[in-house]
Amino acid sequence: MQTSFPASAAILLRRQSQVFAAAGDGQLPASHLEAFEINLAGIGYAISTRLRARLATGTAAQLGALQQNILATLLTAFGGQRRHQPLFRRFPEDVPDNTFDLWCRKVLSHFMQAEGQACLHCGQTHTTHVLNPCRHVVCSACFDGSNYSACPVCERQVDPGSPFFLPAPERATAPPAAATPLKLLTLGESLEASAQALFVSFCERKQALSPVDKDDFQALIRERGAAILDWMPAAIPVRENVALLFGSLLRHLAPDAVMAAAAPYFNSATDALRLLAAYSGADPALQGDTIFRERDTATLRAMPKYQAFFAPGSYWLQRQTIPIAQLNKRFKLAKLGRPLRRALLAYLESLSPESRTEDMLRHRSYWVWLGEFLHPHEYQKRYPGVAHSFAIVRKKAPDGTPAPLFRSYYARLEQSAQQKDSSGMLRLLSQRPGELARRFDHALRIAGGDAGAEEQLLTTFASMVERFATPVLLTLAALLPTRGAPAAARVYWPKGKAAKGVFGPDQRPSLTPAAISRALALVEGELLRRFAQKEHYNDFVIDRTLDTVMAPFNERTASRSAIQLPRGSAIDIDLEFPKTLRLFLHWCEPQRGGHTTDLDLSVAFYDEAWAYLGVCSYYQLTLTGKSGAGIARSAGDLRSARHPDGATEFVDIDCGQARQEGIRYAVAVVNNYGGMPFEELEHAFAGLMLRDDKHGAHFDPRTVQLKFDLQGENGIFLPLVLDLEQQRLHWLDVYSKGEFEFNNAASSHAAITAICPALIAYFASGVRPSMYELALLHAAARGQRVRLRGGEECIVTRLAGESSADFLARLRADDGASAAASTEDGGAAPIFAALLKGDLALPAGSQAYVLQPGETAATIAASDLIS
Template identity: 55%
Template sequence: MGVTHTATREALLRRQGLVFVAPGAATASERHLQAIELELAQLGYVISVRLRQRLATLTPEELAPHPRLVAGALAAQFGGNVPYTPLFRRFPEDVPKDTRDVYLHKVLCHFLQTEGQPCVFCRRVGTTHVLSPCLHVVCDHCFDGANYSACPVCEHHVDRSSPFFKPGLFLARSLPKEKVRFKLLDLGEDLPAAARELFESFCARTQVMSPVDATDLGAIVDDFAEQVLAWLPDKIAVRENVARIFGALLRKCNAPATFAMAQAHLATATDVLRTLAVYSGADPSLQGATVKRLVARPKEGAAEPSGLAARIEKIFAGGRRLPKAETVSVPIHAYRFKVGPLRRPLRRALLAHLEAMHPDGLVEDMLRHRSYWQWVGKFLHPHEFAEQFPQVARAFAVVRKKAPDGTPAPRFIGFHAAIEAAARAGDAPAMIEKLRQRPGELGRRFDHALRIAGADAAAQDVVISAFVAAAPRLANPLLLTLHGHLPTRGRPAAVRLFWPKGQVAKGVSAPDVRPTLAPQAIAAAGQVVERELLRRLADKPKFATCVLDEGLRDVIVPFNERTASRAAVSLSRGTKVALPAGEVVRLFLHWCQPEVGDSTDIDLSVAFYDEQWAYVGVCSYYQLRFDGADKRPIAQSSGDLRDAPYPDGAAEFVDVHRERARAQGIRYAVMVVNNYAGMPFSKLERAWAGMMLRTDLGGRQFDVRKVELKFDLQGENGVFMPLVLDVAESTMHWLDVYTTGEFEFNNVETSNKAITKICPEMIGYFASGARISMYELALLHAAARGQRVVVRGPDGLRGFERGADESAEAFLRRLRAGEGASPAELPAAEGAPVFAALLHGDVELPAGSVCYALFRERVIAPIAASDLLT
């Protein structure tokens, strides 16, 4: 019998380390079990005694599907499911020291080398070979065919059966001799129950789900279909998550029946639009998409172009008139999606739901996404039902700026326009009077309202009083944002960072010209926020013991997860992680073009900077080695591959020797992934990058056991800066930010201005405390829910006991200050359940414990960081 619910099994395996195996009535051979253990060990995993005992009850036929599924899913999670063959096959050995000399040989070979003639360099006869399909003629004496995996001249993949490529070139390399920290896999007993628990945790999210969460939600819905309807809670906190859940259900289940259940959760027109987007296979963020539109260039002598035609002229001819008509493909950012099938019963249900909304609220909400509604209206046909649904017909008339009979639509002034008018007039009380209607908006505009109030004490009191009244209705993520934000507002920030809504993070910065807030306003609001957070957390299950890692001080509470890169380890943007000394950082890149797609060249580079962010050097395709004064490589590249044909793709590596870099006065090493030419990241069959920590640089270039980070490349932008290595502090800063770049000729040189602006600004922003850490969030949980708190830090274990009459606020202050600590031990594995928040889940916790662990390791079924926000 085959394995069912495969996608859900893989999700629970990746997230929680659980393998679901039904008990059998046979006895598996020891040889089979050892083979499974060996295969998993090569991926960096070990199985628990319970899991091994369960596998031992299966016949060979029953056993076979499980290791295939487990090994395949775990290999894919960390990028070990594809071949990694760099240009220089023997990397890190035999990388040319002089990149300019290599380039000169390429150029002269390209232009001068001909078939059947002596080599232009060594003058030997009979040593040249014509490679297919590029037709470059290469000499096997001047270019080492045992070291190259592609054409040495153009660096494109070619037919490897050519005699140029020496025998044995593609034999597998041995597994490196590394010290490995293995991750534990355990037995899962009840797959539907585990799936339901995970589904309910997605519903309870208080912020937008990450791409990984959204994919796993879809897997559960696809696997369990109608069963999921019984798992739906009465309330789903985040509207975009509502859309993801019900949009997925509409695709899988009976549409009218599912929509009937969805109605209770769709409070606004935007909720309906987002759900319709997910149902249609589009993204619910409603940020539009880049599409190609065919446009005819104007003929010579035609009238001066205007509008879109004028833009075409500017793009393709620098503003000059073009001589003849020609159809061109132009990228257009369109606010629409391909609408899924809308049968008449579903259309009527959608229109009826919209009709039941407040008329003015409906119009205002639809105007927020006017372009989308203009497009969707073509499929809903609202004016066919104008008599039955008159308010919907009116709203569409306003959106379209005219009624079906051509008469102009009435002018409409909405909620946000009234707030902006009050702000421009400097009338904070009027602003607040309007904002009281929407507590969430009041919380988001609280800082703005205080600035509008200025030094007017009466106006400040109105703002603060309104905020105090609204606090119980504010979402946890908003309260936590204010918890970090407010203490920083007593002084100007070094720089302001903005995070525009979208599919990838493109941080926008500006000088901080905001007036600072009054100390009494900061203190009053801060106390309200902290008290409200502690009150809510106190309603959660209590624990006798809480275990916290001080290493979480540098791990940022997740925010804006919509734009987070899909990653094997869920690092939140701005997180800083300590790296062990001595190990070489090996960065890797893999990408693959679609089976039918354009040739795409993606480059992996590392740029080096000193303490003041002055540029020091680079290791990239145009400088394969970056050497120190002692001529030893600080960094070296595995070479530049300029295409990635389906199905194997292409790979590049860069080794960074941190100790040597620090000795040369280097402070920062920035990983940069550039889309040099070809398709954007999002259009590729697959594309990812990551980081290994290596001691043994021999053997396989890619060792999945030593992968610390693996993250997908996404979006339309050409330059991606995932991380910065601080070689002086031996830390890694996770930035996960894209910057606008063209799809041609991107490299570190052309991106240097963006690098030296974005990286220091982001590092400084997160160091300022504007975003709170997971340690601070864990302290809030411990102070509200725990009786005893054990803190694990560099100096060992410290214990804190709550006093008999000690309030959560007082206990929290003492935990922050470290007052009243005594030596402590970790709780015994057979003891009562604990609450734990760990950097490395390298401890065995009692059964029934609740644990967040950034790096899972031995912890089974950890919760996600987002679960601590609910």
């Protein structure tokens, strides 16, 4: 049995619950396997019969090594590998109820308590201790040293060897509740074949990879090196993925060899720019980095755009400089040898002059800066076209001669739109099918009800629909049915490292029913045609509960998450048993010293109309209802997170009591109160658990329902909203800018009440496609019989000669026989399943999308269904 655990094995274990173990010739005692299964059950996993039989053929040393790797991988995915010790070690017991009284004692201790002096609060002597390195003097009679894990005064981590800190009672992990299902690990057939299939699926994605997928994609490339070229598919639709692939290879292979292999996948100047970004370890999305530069306060006070800093009593009035955010369109460029420079310049020279220049102007600031390293005018005789394009980008030649004027495609397109020139706009859009698809709604509005212009646009749309990207078609399939009337709010998703939904009133004119109907038929017809080219299955099983799970979009900004729940999704959670919901936040500062960061986990509570009812946060550790019963309790505020242990904060919510007190919504808020940006931390993540043993271990990976990483610069992160009445979790995964420092739930109130209800309504409106609708499209195109689960189950069977469009209409209408009355048996033939929970055993060879793994794990990701 193999003992090595390559990156691909860890990735497939985490993503598909597969364990790869070669057959041995031994026979392990049953006690070894039982101990292995007990350890796995402790983190919420079990093993299949086939995997157990395979592991029994190995040695004890091999089983031990495999167990270590499996536990490390799975615990990392759910945050269980970290030390989770909150400020109050006996949480949820012994948390002070009077936060103001505690604050007063801390302030007095900070300013007035001296070493050797009798305690200011109780008057006792010989009970005070000086903590290092903060040097605060604390009284063991007033502050319980067996309950605190950090300084009670400043709440920063200190030397735990001080006599002030006393041992705390051990917190035993309770046995799993009977209602807690174990996730099944299965035996993988071939690590090589499975890794190749995953790599190809990444390459064939038709939208940008999520951060988790991007990490796994790069790990596969690093593991295999140049041999990964043997796995490459004929086409890689997303340019960023092309750059990631060849940029990684460029670090180890000769430039000529890499550029020759990349040539079939490159067709623009931006491809070369992305390649250099990936080669340099930067983001090939080319969205720039936000940097903070200190600016003189006196200078800023004279500038109207910065007046918000100088309100009466503002903290910034005391500062001589203020950090101002700037978008930096550069990256630290890796070494460019002459062979690489010549290879890049030769590729750029091979492009058509107009497209090369226009493409470079789209990212002008990058190219102006990059020209300092490529030195295109040194090679002007060999590559004259490139030198000419750089002169236009720089607006002058090296000798100071002004560059010729150049009017880009997008400048002409915007002019046509502003002038309401429908024919001119259509003429330009027809040159680039992708732009036609993305601006189709806008083009229909420019047509303005002109029957001739509208007909011409729809005719062009029909002739080019086969050339549109699948993600755009899916967006149109969901958007078009909603365009018959103004939306409650229009939401935009600007490019960036973190999602910041921007919304406002919908001022767009409505589209005509005829245009909507005709365009929708074309879009759905093309989607069905594409999906019909994929592998067919006789039987499909689809959960109706996927109708509130969104199909992935804007994946580039999705948070890294153990369960890849797409932004905007809503899932039901059982808040009756167990009734305690525990939110957690963990972060760790980099090993290099000199920086501390104070993150805060808060929960804000609102009624049916989004009227504020209370908060549980660092400035109000407990929230009590009118009846006197506790609603929420915080584990305390830690204000530093020293490497390597970091810091953890918890908030417990008694959901039943909250509902009795008239609370409808609980909003989780992660604030950067001060210090380093989220993305500069060693690691930072948050999530929630459903607990029935809240007095056991503070962190139990078996109960983690959602775990996600923090990213971006600073401000306010609004990850989720709990609808306590409907027992539903809304995953928003959106950031609000906030301030540079001192963010908290109170200062975030305006953002919460504006963003949360608007986004919940936006996603509920159907403007975004759901995983249920996406699964129905695949079933109508690829299947013969579809079982719809959830509610009254039914089986819809394709009629003889029935078209995919007609079959889709019947699937949407649940036009089938009751599943209870059906006697048909699919047997052992592989099926296709789209499941919310992996609670269904599937025949061998089946393909499955599973949001929450259980008895069955996913074999494909949600984004694979959009390819």
